[in-house]
Amino acid sequence: MEKFTTIQTTAVPLNMEDVDTDQIIPARFLKATTREGFGDNLFRDWRYNNDNSLKEDFVLNNSVYSGKILVVGKNFGCGSSREHAAWAIHYYGFKVVVSSFFADIFKNNALNNGLLPVVVSPEFSQKLFSEIEKNPQTEIKVDLEKQEIEILTTQEKESFDINPYKKTCMINGYDDIDFLLSLKDKVEEFELSH
Amino acid sequence: MATTLFDKIWDAHVVQAIENGPQVIYIDKHFIHEVTTPQAFAGLDKRGIKVCRPKQTIATADHNVPTKDQNLPIKEKLSRHQVDTLIENCKNHGVELYGLGHPFQGIVHVIGPELGITQPGITIVCGDSHTSTHGAFGAIAFGIGTSEVEQVLATQCILQTKPKKMRITVDGVLGKGVTSKDIILYIISKISTSGGTGYFVEYAGSAIQSLSMEARMTICNMSIEMGARGGIIAPDETTFAYLKGREFSPTDFDAVVEKWKTLKTDEEAIFDKEYTFDAADIEPMITYGTNPAMGIKISDTVPANDDAGLEKALQYMDFQKGQSLKGKEIDYVFLGSCTNSRMEDFRQFCSLVKGKQKAPNVTVWVVPGSKQVEQQAIAEGLDIILKEAGMELREPGCSACLGMNEDKIPAGKYCVSTSNRNFEGRQGQGARTLLASPLMAAAAAITGKITDVRELM
Numbered sequence: 001m002e003k004f005t006t007i008q009t010t011a012v013p014l015n016m017e018d019v020d021t022d023q024i025i026p027a028r029f030l031k032a033t034t035r036e037g038f039g040d041n042l043f044r045d046w047r048y049n050n051d052n053s054l055k056e057d058f059v060l061n062n063s064v065y066s067g068k069i070l071v072v073g074k075n076f077g078c079g080s081s082r083e084h085a086a087w088a089i090h091y092y093g094f095k096v097v098v099s100s101f102f103a104d105i106f107k108n109n110a111l112n113n114g115l116l117p118v119v120v121s122p123e124f125s126q127k128l129f130s131e132i133e134k135n136p137q138t139e140i141k142v143d144l145e146k147q148e149i150e151i152l153t154t155q156e157k158e159s160f161d162i163n164p165y166k167k168t169c170m171i172n173g174y175d176d177i178d179f180l181l182s183l184k185d186k187v188e189e190f191e192l193s194h
Numbered sequence: 195m196a197t198t199l200f201d202k203i204w205d206a207h208v209v210q211a212i213e214n215g216p217q218v219i220y221i222d223k224h225f226i227h228e229v230t231t232p233q234a235f236a237g238l239d240k241r242g243i244k245v246c247r248p249k250q251t252i253a254t255a256d257h258n259v260p261t262k263d264q265n266l267p268i269k270e271k272l273s274r275h276q277v278d279t280l281i282e283n284c285k286n287h288g289v290e291l292y293g294l295g296h297p298f299q300g301i302v303h304v305i306g307p308e309l310g311i312t313q314p315g316i317t318i319v320c321g322d323s324h325t326s327t328h329g330a331f332g333a334i335a336f337g338i339g340t341s342e343v344e345q346v347l348a349t350q351c352i353l354q355t356k357p358k359k360m361r362i363t364v365d366g367v368l369g370k371g372v373t374s375k376d377i378i379l380y381i382i383s384k385i386s387t388s389g390g391t392g393y394f395v396e397y398a399g400s401a402i403q404s405l406s407m408e409a410r411m412t413i414c415n416m417s418i419e420m421g422a423r424g425g426i427i428a429p430d431e432t433t434f435a436y437l438k439g440r441e442f443s444p445t446d447f448d449a450v451v452e453k454w455k456t457l458k459t460d461e462e463a464i465f466d467k468e469y470t471f472d473a474a475d476i477e478p479m480i481t482y483g484t485n486p487a488m489g490i491k492i493s494d495t496v497p498a499n500d501d502a503g504l505e506k507a508l509q510y511m512d513f514q515k516g517q518s519l520k521g522k523e524i525d526y527v528f529l530g531s532c533t534n535s536r537m538e539d540f541r542q543f544c545s546l547v548k549g550k551q552k553a554p555n556v557t558v559w560v561v562p563g564s565k566q567v568e569q570q571a572i573a574e575g576l577d578i579i580l581k582e583a584g585m586e587l588r589e590p591g592c593s594a595c596l597g598m599n600e601d602k603i604p605a606g607k608y609c610v611s612t613s614n615r616n617f618e619g620r621q622g623q624g625a626r627t628l629l630a631s632p633l634m635a636a637a638a639a640i641t642g643k644i645t646d647v648r649e650l651m
């Protein structure tokens with residue numbers, strides 16, 4: 001897994017609630033047997049018309065917005081458990097997703113792929129949307145070590161929670177399997193009494 | 195200390211707790227299918243390791259498979275490749291595969307219970323959010339991502355943070371034409387698609403206890419639609435009777451049942467959140483929007499509040515605020531998916547269809563959840579009832595639930611579907627899904643319109 005410490009970049013605002021994983025990556029693109037290539041089909045049906053031309057009004061197609069942070073509305077990533085949703089966002093080029101509320105499985109999937117889900121208060125989320133929409137050049141800084149997110153233009157900050165174990169994994173690029181494999185004896189012991 | 199059913203099972207499966215971190219949970223049964231596993235197996239191969247407990251891993255091909263001519267090679271190249279990759283991976287790792295042509299093949303959440311693999315008190319995971327279905331047996335069952343599938347394949351364990359606990363109690367007697375699908379659509383419409391996020395839900399109360407295993411599975415299945423990790427129902431005589439004599443049920447059945455009987459929430463146990471509903475307030479339900487919480491009683495009208503999400507959904511569905519859905523013409527009916535493709539669903543659907551004709555404007559897809567359901571339906575003559583009504587019994591798979599095979603609803607068309615998700619494009623690009631029970635689906639198939647099934651009963 002890629003390591004993550006801090007990032008400072010502009011952001012893309014997707015101001016919608018209850019965005020489900022079927023929108024993030026539609027089922028017809030789940031036929032691949034590798035993790036690559038999903039970025040092209042991120043938000044496929046919101047990004048493209050049927051003739052593959054771009055839907056101008058979708059925020060990812062709006063050239064004033066760019067950056068490695070995706071700011072989204074509440075209950076992002078609900079629905080299917082498909083990890084392809086986290087892969088699609090990650091391979092498209094985002095390193096951080098910010099929301100006031102994530103669906104559980106999506107959040108785990110993101111963490112397992114070096115895509116940092118940052119949970120902010122509804123008020124801070126609103127500030128992010130309004131600052132970015134007012135000035136698309138607004139830079140956002142996310143510091144995982146300090147667990148802090150900052151809107152650089154206004155210097156407004158908020159700290160965010162992350163499970164300490166997951167934080168260590170993200171900072172060092174560890175994945176869970178190495179850790180679980182190291183517990184082999186314990187697991188066998190457990191099985192004997194189970 | 196008084197504990198909940200969920201606590202009892204969870205705590206009995208903790209291999210190790212990490213300080214300030216998640217817990218290492220032992221997994222008894224791991225179901226796998228073709229879509230969410232290729233990258234996980236590739237991960238094992240890269241590390242040069244094998245599946246840790248192949249005997250506790252059960253595979254089937256369901257998401258991508260055609261529902262016609264399953265004896266022939268899969269036509270669509272990518273689907274075929276994905277299914278072939280599963281066959282290859284299972285062979286290399288010694289995992290039993292109930293693939294196409296096998297008498298046990300079917301939707302992963304249908305075959306686990308019907309084979310008796312799903313049992314009270316165990317932990318089950320699968321790279322699929324509707325793994326929550328298995329909770330109907332008093333098991334802890336939840337969906338996971340592909341990285342987690344790899345963890346379980348490699349170690350038979352998973353790292354998880356213990357969720358909070360919620361109890362939803364439904365007391366009372368269900369009215370005519372009201373099924374467990376209506377109960378769960380009703381609950382989700384009350385507590386929203388995120389109301390259960392962070393929780394594991396226990397369903398209790400007299401209305402729940404009165405349900406068959408099939409009906410309980412429908413409820414637990416859709417727990418994820420309110421954001422919950424899973425649903426669970428305490429096992430009882432109904433559960434034990436269902437499991438008796440199944441292919442993989444315990445051989446020392448009576449002794450095991452005595453242990454299963456201890457699996458229940460203590461009376462004084464405390465939940466982080468509780469809801470109580472009255473069964474008498476539930477009517478046949480239908481959804482009008484693009485998430486499963488956008489559902490109404492058939493006698494109600496589409497909400498008219500000011501809400502950007504609602505407006506976007508109504509635009510997609512081409513419905514108006516305040517509109518009644520009754521009488522609205524539809525184009526397709528889909529009976530199927532892990533929510534409603536078991537024998538009871540087929541019997542209910544056919545009880546209404548029997549001796550009638552489908553409406554000429556409607557295409558009806560009837561897709562059993564498993565080979566065993568298909569065979570049983572034929573044995574009971576349901577295939578004939580369907581045929582005489584102008585419908586056709588297909589072969590098992592996920593089918594139009596997510597449209598990964600050929601069974602896609604065309605853009606702009608309305609489909610009354612017994613599946614679990616009405617997201618934009620879920621059943622095909624631009625498709626408009628109306629979630630409902632098998633009875634409501636049958637009523638729509640016969641009349642060609644959204645119909646209150648009670649008028650036909």
Ligand code: SF4
Nearest residue numbers: 324531532592595596
């Ligand atoms: S039937 Fe639908 S919801 Fe169920 S496992 Fe298949 S695709 Fe998922």
